Amino acid sequence: MQEELTPRQQMILNLVVREYVQSTVPVSSRTLVERYGLGISSATVRNELARLEELGYLTHPHTSAGRVPTPKGYNHFVERLLGEVELPLHERRTIAHQFYQARGDFDQWMPLAASILARTARGAALVTAPQPEQSRYKHLQLIATQGRLVLLVLVLRGGTVKQQMLNLTEPLDQQALSEASDRLNQLLSGLTASEIAARVHTLPPFEANVAELVIGIMERTDARPAGTVYRDGLSEVLQEPEFSEGEHAQGLIRVMEERSFLEAVLADALSPEVGSIRVLIGGEGRWDELRACSLVLGRYGVAGFATGALGVVGPTRMLYGRAISAVRFISGVLSEMVYEMYAE
Amino acid sequence: MQEELTPRQQMILNLVVREYVQSTVPVSSRTLVERYGLGISSATVRNELARLEELGYLTHPHTSAGRVPTPKGYNHFVERLLGEVELPLHERRTIAHQFYQARGDFDQWMPLAASILARTARGAALVTAPQPEQSRYKHLQLIATQGRLVLLVLVLRGGTVKQQMLNLTEPLDQQALSEASDRLNQLLSGLTASEIAARVHTLPPFEANVAELVIGIMERTDARPAGTVYRDGLSEVLQEPEFSEGEHAQGLIRVMEERSFLEAVLADALSPEVGSIRVLIGGEGRWDELRACSLVLGRYGVAGFATGALGVVGPTRMLYGRAISAVRFISGVLSEMVYEMYAE
DNA sequence: TTTTAGCACTCTCGTGTGGAGAGTGCTAAA
DNA sequence: TTTAGCACTCTCCACACGAGAGTGCTAAAA
Incomplete structure (x- = not known):
């Protein structure tokens, strides 16, 4: 042999x-x-x-x-x-420029990344929002709405914003709410959920209640393997000839649509190392639904702080060169952005 | 005849x-x-x-x-x-209960609504976040990160939260940023983008800069016909026999995936009246891609304040009774939630 | 006038057949 | 080791054929 x-x-x-x-x-x-x-x-x-x-x-x-x-x-x-492949300079420039134009507009990054990735790699794109390894308290603001209903806006380190409603037992005015927010901000800045839990008992009753809520939000955030998933380009890929007959399309659609399935694939196939790229071809025997699909997966972000995943899904007969270089380049751009958000 | x-x-x-x-x-x-x-x-x-x-x-x-x-x-x-159809009591109870459990967790509402709608109506579900007719300033917080980079968190009336990064020309500490935030909050509370624009010139230079940014965010929000679109259940519907051959599936996937296409359909087919339900069968001649699909569309929210759309997409051979009653019931539940958020 | 039985007709669907075309695998010679 | 040549295999398409399903029509019955 x-x-x-x-x-x-x-x-x-x-x-x-x-x-x-x-x-x-x-x-x-x-x-x-x-x-x-x-x-x-x-x-x-x-x-x-x-x-x-x-x-x-x-x-x-x-x-x-x-x-x-x-x-x-x-x-x-x-x-x-395949050798080392890289996107042509003009494409890299265009992409960098598009991100630059949206630089301040936080809410746009993820959909933009998905859209650019799909177009560049000529496949269906998946991007998960950067997720801190462990969320840390940054800032909180309680905002009065009507009567006893209060909006809690929690900012975590890295810029993630969470919101929650709470019902007070007795009404408080904005003045009192702001003061409580300020007190909590001074005491909890930079702490993790468990660190906050350790000092809840030192807080006055109202603040302690709010802190409990905050702990709940942070724990829920940490428990999720990935935040929101942004998708793009599915319909284009489904036009490829191998998917014209329903059967093979199933796997593709399931990865793109079913959160649990995607999470299972990501957990199994994606190394936690930032910058590495993993190519999963034809489901590699483990994922029968993906027999006709390949995935090019990458991880971006800053290890130890916050990372997210991004990937391209296409038929096994996909443009691996483009896909790999697109994932690599865009993950680099996103990593820089995450770095800026976390450096402090 | x-x-x-x-x-x-x-x-x-x-x-x-x-x-x-x-x-x-x-x-x-x-x-x-x-x-x-x-x-x-x-x-x-x-x-x-x-x-x-x-x-x-x-x-x-x-x-x-x-x-x-x-x-x-x-x-x-x-x-x-068809007559008047309503979901059976136990289903209504289950749904109400699920929403109740997520009552405080703002970020969960929309995905939850999409998921429940898809499952209940046995179709693909679409839900757009409630969008105020005109956004009004509620609260702003500037948060220092590193050096001259500042995170701006803007809360609009109705609980929408927007975030944006800004780069200062010279560094300011959190103290100064909080004071600026407080001043802006006192002056701008409840105002629309144009009302803020009218009094920008009365503000000190730094605050005026921030206000300009706020105006930009609010105008962009108002210009968008619909906020984020939440989807669920596409893969189940694609298993229906009429979509086994690619051709007919295209239209369905396009409505679900392509934002612009969905917006065109919504704009054309959906009356702005809250509570009314529109059934669009086979694309009604206007949308050839939807020849094999039907849509059941509804609008929820509080007229004059904020409204969103929700709908079910399926084959023309769909369970109209279930779909219509599910859209009606869930739109009622969402409307109540919006009402709570806006009443003040 | 409405309903019904009966029957011819039409169309699909599965199967089988045959020929053209594409591409291989093998053999034997260069 | 490479190559020319050729038989072989398999797909694809077109056509045909019979079975089965369901209709449309006609003429009789209610």
Whole structure:
């Protein structure tokens, strides 16, 4: 059994993947020699194709059809043949510019990132909001609305804003609420949920009540594996020929739509290391619904402070080069933004 | 030409719709008499079916197939035959309870509403966040992060929270920022964007700068036809047989995914009147992508203050009764919540 | 006038057949 | 080791055929 692929086998595998990705049609020995002017005959190519199939890098839909890469084939392509890819300079500039224009507008970042990622990688994009490893209190404001109903606005370190309603047993005016907010802000600044819990008993009764609520919000935030998920580009990807028949589309739609499924995939496939990129091809045996899909997943943010995930979903026959470079570049941009938010 | 349907025609149309919705199969005269024990022969039913087809309420996929309702048929069914429908008491109780449990947790309302609506109506659900007709300033807080970077948290009347980063030309400490916030809060409380613009020139330079930013945020908020759109249940609906072949699924996915398309449909189809429900069947000729889909749309909130939209999307062969009653009931629940938020 | 029985007619659907075309796998020679 | 040549296999398309489902029509019955 041959261990390593010969250089010519590597080249042919490379061409098969590129040609198939582009044409969506199983590729034959003849197209290969004609289209790429290899100086060898189709019979030779056929021998090599047969060898590559024996080794598990390619398959046959049926005897008299061309070759199609297997997940193993794609994997080898991504790991060994793709090389270092980067988005062209003008695209990087355009993307940076779009983020720059939205630099202040916090609420826009995530949808913008999803939209740019989808367009750049030509796939369906997923972005989760940055999530601190452990949330820390930054600022709180109690705002009177009507009667005994109060709006609590809690800002966590990193800029996450949470809101909650609370019902007072007796009405308090804005003046009193602001004073209580100020007291809490002085005492709790920079603390985690458990640190706050440790000193609740030192607070006056009303403030203690509010602090309990705050602890609840922070614990709930920390318990969630990922915040909101932003999506884009699903409908474009569903037009790809492999999804025209419902069956294969299911997996794709489930990753994009079902939160629990996405979280399971992320938890399983995504290393917590910021900057690393993981390519999951054809579900890797574990996710049968994703047999026809590949995912390119990355993590952005600042390790130890806050991180989020972003990814591209497409058919196994996807533009891995674009997807990987897009995920890498955009995750870099987002990491910088998170860094700015957390440095202090 | 016959103007009104005879009672028997009404009954037969009713049965055809119900049977087809349930079985997904074109319904024949024989199934009708057998399944529902009409006291008449299949030949008589066939005559009536032919008449209903002539009048445009039913069609034929082909000569020797059973009947399928046309959009006109569904429309008549919804308008005249469905009657007043309401969710069973225990479902209403369950739903009310779920909302009650999330009563304080503002951020949960919309995803919860989408999820409940999808499950109850057995369709794909869309919910837009309540959007005030004109936003009014309620509260602002400037929070120092690092150096000259400041987080601006703006609360609008009705509880909408917006955040924005700003870069100072010279650093200010939290003390100074809080004082500026307090001054702005006293001067701007309850004002609209244009009212704030009218008195910017009376403010000291730093506060004026912040006020300009606030105006920008508020104007952007008011310009958006709808806030964030919350979705749920798409993948379930896509399993319906009519969407198994890609073509028809496109329209459904576009409504759910493409913001601009959804906004166009909402603007066109949805009356601004709170509480009214609009049923859009088969795209009504205007939206060809929705040929195979129906929408049940409603508006909730408090007219003149803030309203949002919610809707169910499904195949034309959808459970109109459930969908309409679910939209009505949930829009009632949401309206109450909005009312609480705005009453002051 | 309305309803019904009966029957011919039409259309789908599954299956089978045959020919064209694409592409391979193998063999034997270069 | 490479290559030319050729048989073989499989898909795809078109066509045909019979079974089955359901209608539309006609003529008789209520």
